[in-house]
Amino acid sequence: MLNRYLSNISKRFFKRSIMAKTMNKEYIRTKDSNDKVMNDSNIEEPRIVKDEIEEDDVDITKLRTPIKDLSAVYNFLGARTTQAWVDAAIANVPMIIQDHANCEKKAAGTAMNLIFRYEFSYDLQRKLAQLIREEMLHYEQVLGIMNDRGQAWKYLSAGRYAKGMLKHKRTYEPAAMVDVLIIGAFIEARSCERFAALAEVIDDERLAKYYRYLLKSESRHFEDYLALAQSLSEDDIDERVAFFKEVEAELISSPDHELRFHSGTPA
Ligand SMILES: [Fe+2]
């Protein structure tokens, strides 16, 4: 009983201190090439409806070249996907599609957990609500692709990737929240980089088109997570970003016995 009382007090104290910080905040720093000023009056409206329309209207020949400028994503990541992973993925497209479906569902689930855990920030709630809708739309779209290909759902265990980063998450607040948001930024950025790599070479027009369509939303998710991490942190997050950059690059570059959407170099 006493433990629960003390825990509630500490939760309330944490929420109040973050709330005060959030309300006093004048800008969200983004880790783009330039710092970008954002406030409640110019938060972008959800673009999900527009994105959905664009997928249907898109001209595949125009999508083939040039690919979206991903320099911000490439600069953020500490390593590029190896040709060996791309080759293995192309040789196992159904498995990659299945794991992609898992990833979309997990992305929505993780964001939903954050929405319940950190209810004090308007920016966080709004961005995550938008992100959940988009991830669930992607999940629905991947399910549709599987259905059209006659691909049955198959259980796939989780790879080492997310666990390999989450084990370094700090255990106290608000550091734990900031770390989860930074990890989210890396997962989104890596997804974006891998969709681009696959779209370049995959011998399936529908998947190539779909992976290009995803680049826009996944690169925005990466920027949103990073901006939230900085805006909700009392300290500069550069050091934590640099730390997770190394951890993530190692997970992507080192030998991995399991092939997954976010796996390392095939062993
Ligand atoms: Fe997604």
Ligand SMILES: [Fe+2]
């Ligand atoms: Fe995403």
